[in-house]
Amino acid sequence: xxxxxxxxxxxxxxxxxxxxxxxxxxxxxxxxxxxxxxxxxxxxxxxxxxxxxxxxxxxxxxxxxxxxxxxxxxxxxxxxxxxxxxxxxxxxxxxxxxxxxxxxxxxxxxxxxxxxxxxxxxxxxxxxxxxxxxxxxxxxxxxxxxxxxxxxxxxxxxxxxxxxxxxxxxxxxxxxxxxxxxxxxxxxxxxxxxxxxxxxxxxxxxxxxxxxxxxxxxxxxxxxxxxxxxxxxxxxxxxxxxxxxxxxxxxxxxxxxxxxxxxxxxxxxxxxxxxxxxxxxxxxxxxxxxxxxxxxxxxxxxxxxxxxxxxxxxxxxxxxxxxxxxxxxxxxxxxxxxxxxxxxxxxxxxxxxxxxxxxxxxxxxxxxxxxxxxxxxxxxxxxxxxxxxxxxxxxxxxxxxxxxxxxxxxxxxxxxxxxxxxxxxxxxxxxxxxxxxxxxxxxxxxxxxxxxxxxxxxxxxxxxxxxxxxxxxxxxxxxxxxxxxxxxxxxxxxxxxxxxxxxxxxxxxxxxxxxxxxxxxxxxxxxxxxxxxxxxxxxx
Amino acid sequence: xxxxxxxxxxxxxxxxxxxxxxxxxxxxxxxxxxxxxxxxxxxxxxxxxxxxxxxxxxxxxxxxxxxxxxxxxxxxxxxxxxxxxxxxxxxxxxxxxxxxxxxxxxxxxxxxxxxxxxxxxxxxxxxxxxxxxxxxxxxxxxxxxxxxxxxxxxxxxxxxxxxxxxxxxxxxxxxxxxxxxxxxxxxxxxxxxxxxxxx
Numbered sequence: 001x002x003x004x005x006x007x008x009x010x011x012x013x014x015x016x017x018x019x020x021x022x023x024x025x026x027x028x029x030x031x032x033x034x035x036x037x038x039x040x041x042x043x044x045x046x047x048x049x050x051x052x053x054x055x056x057x058x059x060x061x062x063x064x065x066x067x068x069x070x071x072x073x074x075x076x077x078x079x080x081x082x083x084x085x086x087x088x089x090x091x092x093x094x095x096x097x098x099x100x101x102x103x104x105x106x107x108x109x110x111x112x113x114x115x116x117x118x119x120x121x122x123x124x125x126x127x128x129x130x131x132x133x134x135x136x137x138x139x140x141x142x143x144x145x146x147x148x149x150x151x152x153x154x155x156x157x158x159x160x161x162x163x164x165x166x167x168x169x170x171x172x173x174x175x176x177x178x179x180x181x182x183x184x185x186x187x188x189x190x191x192x193x194x195x196x197x198x199x200x201x202x203x204x205x206x207x208x209x210x211x212x213x214x215x216x217x218x219x220x221x222x223x224x225x226x227x228x229x230x231x232x233x234x235x236x237x238x239x240x241x242x243x244x245x246x247x248x249x250x251x252x253x254x255x256x257x258x259x260x261x262x263x264x265x266x267x268x269x270x271x272x273x274x275x276x277x278x279x280x281x282x283x284x285x286x287x288x289x290x291x292x293x294x295x296x297x298x299x300x301x302x303x304x305x306x307x308x309x310x311x312x313x314x315x316x317x318x319x320x321x322x323x324x325x326x327x328x329x330x331x332x333x334x335x336x337x338x339x340x341x342x343x344x345x346x347x348x349x350x351x352x353x354x355x356x357x358x359x360x361x362x363x364x365x366x367x368x369x370x371x372x373x374x375x376x377x378x379x380x381x382x383x384x385x386x387x388x389x390x391x392x393x394x395x396x397x398x399x400x401x402x403x404x405x406x407x408x409x410x411x412x413x414x415x416x417x418x419x420x421x422x423x424x425x426x427x428x429x430x431x432x433x434x435x436x437x438x439x440x441x442x443x444x445x446x447x448x449x450x451x452x453x454x455x456x457x458x459x460x461x462x463x464x465x466x467x468x469x470x471x472x473x474x475x476x477x478x479x480x481x482x483x484x485x486x487x488x489x490x491x492x493x494x495x496x497x498x499x500x501x502x503x504x505x506x507x508x509x510x511x512x513x514x515x516x517x518x519x520x521x522x523x524x525x526x527x528x529x530x531x532x533x534x535x536x537x538x539x540x
Numbered sequence: 541x542x543x544x545x546x547x548x549x550x551x552x553x554x555x556x557x558x559x560x561x562x563x564x565x566x567x568x569x570x571x572x573x574x575x576x577x578x579x580x581x582x583x584x585x586x587x588x589x590x591x592x593x594x595x596x597x598x599x600x601x602x603x604x605x606x607x608x609x610x611x612x613x614x615x616x617x618x619x620x621x622x623x624x625x626x627x628x629x630x631x632x633x634x635x636x637x638x639x640x641x642x643x644x645x646x647x648x649x650x651x652x653x654x655x656x657x658x659x660x661x662x663x664x665x666x667x668x669x670x671x672x673x674x675x676x677x678x679x680x681x682x683x684x685x686x687x688x689x690x691x692x693x694x695x696x697x698x699x700x701x702x703x704x705x706x707x708x709x710x711x712x713x714x715x716x717x718x719x720x721x722x723x724x725x726x727x728x729x730x731x732x733x734x735x736x737x738x739x
Contacts, residue, residue, distance in 0.1 A: 175568055179567065183563065210571075212571070224667070230674035250578075
């Protein structure tokens with residue numbers, strides 16, 4: 001392993017050496033596939049964000065002044081669908097996960113490399129179908145609720161088939177990761193010696209494999225409803241629209257843990273590396289990932305408190321929803337305990353990680369507001385919900401994703417990021433994010449409903465402030481992307497281990513060689529043995 | 541493609557390769573269970589909601605076709621199992637015969653289904669007729685797609701067997717294909733009584 005690091009010369013390019021379209025398009029290398037996923041998802045992050053900006057533009061005035069209400073419906077549907085299905089679900093597992101899972105467990109590749117590249121191209125094909133549906137854009141919101149979605153003229157059939165394909169790619173990736181983690185760990189890497197990022201992605205993969213088929217089936221039924229005229233979800237034909245909502249949320253609630261768990265995994269890697277302290281509560285964090293994956297399946301009904309379920313079901317789902325807070329709290333407290341008396345260095349990955357904790361706690365706690373019945377009836381379908389969702393997903397997942405990008409950029413590209421630019425971008429993003437979304441809590445608590453192009457004039461101050469925040473946020477993200485692109489060409493060459501990490505990816509060169517390891521390492525200790533005692537196994 | 545060498549090394553141990561494939565197919569079948577699971581849930585919801593309709597409608601289905609198809613599929617499971625048992629003892633010819641028999645039985649199943657559905661349509665029974673027939677056509681249709689996919693995979697196995705890819709020591713692709721085929725049969729074992737035999 002050290003031989004790899006020593007062999008680095010200025011001409012060394014590692015896995016990036018081969019050039020040409022086909023060397024990427026048909027690659028079996030998990031690192032290249034990971035990079036392709038990252039570039040694809042980052043592209044759709046920008047696209048989806050752009051639609052978010054258009055929404056903010058429309059909401060500057062209480063009347064529909066730029067777009068018609070119909071166009072506005074299409075805008076927020078595209079914003080949600082693109083960012084959820086094409087960015088936030090695949091970005092960390094399929095992107096960073098593909099790149100780092102094999103390296104972190106000491107393997108040369110995932111278990112099924114051909115399946116891996118196939119699932120990437122299924123993903124791309126699904127994207128093309130989804131883009132094809134823009135010929136007649138959806139206006140149902142990203143939730144596809146029936147019976148409207150079964151009747152509207154928009155290209156629901158095409159969009160649901162596209163999402164079905166993207167889901168199939170997600171299933172195959174999850175399957176690949178489960179088998180990889182089970183079967184390809186390096187000698188000596190028992191379950192409790194795995195990095196916690198692997199635990200998080202393992203739990204994520206289980207959710208992907210168990211939940212995604214149900215939404216796939218639901219979308220097939222929705223397509224059949226439109227094409228064959230069946231009526232499972234249509235009350236006029238004896239069907240039940242609430243059944244659609246059950247199916248939809250049976251997937252779409254667990255899938256928020258597909259979004260957040262990998263980000264939590266990234267934070268769990270970064271905090272000990274930049275505190276130079278062993279992670280506090282390793283097993284508690286590992287099992288809290290599995291607990292979230294499990295509990296996530298029991299709480300879907302909290303999206304339907306106002307949909308007309310029985311009161312008993314409402315109460316049960318509300319109680320179960322609170323149980324999700326326990327494993328989440330376990331993680332947050334363990335991160336903070338790891339920071340305690342650590343030797344903390346505030347490099348860019350670390351400040352994003354700390355930002356994650358700060359913003360995600362706000363998002364998580366307001367989730368508890370929404371999980372309690374009486375409060376939910378009050379703020380359901382208001383901007384309070386929109387704010388909560390964006391604090392968990394953008395403040396949580398996206399900040400965790402940014403943290404991971406800054407943490408692993410040197411490893412993936414062989415170049416260091418410009419730290420000063422990274423911190424400038426972070427400061428602008430932090431300010432812009434909070435201005436944009438915290439005002440939504442206020443607007444929502446004052447009763448502003450979501451998903452309307454027009455609103456009562458009393459909410460205009462919040463909306464103007466929020467739109468200004470969105471511009472600031474966009475500026476911050478622009479600086480960050482400028483930093484990525486600039487550093488890719490002009491960044492300082494990255495050493496093998498710029499942050500002093502102890503997990504396996506830092507033991508190989510930057511960027512890693514094509515086969516990751518010349519000889520498969522034998523693991524003798526857990527990966528968080530900072531400041532370990534001589535002769536110990538690294539645990540405190 | 542440039543990474544073949546790396547792959548060979550990643551699975552230096554053939555046992556790891558075999559176990560990975562086995563675990564992979566079982567995880568895949570779990571996703572299939574959930575895919576059909578949503579439909580079984582739909583079935584349950586509507587059967588509880590409309591017990592009378594389900595009883596009346598199921599009388600309109602042709603039990604003879606259903607019964608024959610059940611026997612056809614169970615026999616095809618047997619032939620797959622015999623083929624796998626054969627290749628484990630190194631009998632390549634037996635494997636090829638069994639693969640062909642299985643494909644023919646699968647095709648028979650789909651052919652019978654074709655005539656059954658033609659008959660249903662002729663009698664004015666369509667997916668849009670009512671909830672029962674929606675479920676019947678969607679669930680049996682989805683199962684039929686799985687049978688068709690199984691036949692295609694069997695064809696690939698047959699080509700590989702023809703090229704001598706399998707022997708006593710290595711038959712992983714045939715084995716996981718067999719596991720998939722048994723699963724598809726098992727789904728039918730549930731579908732048959734649920735649609736043809738309800739009281």
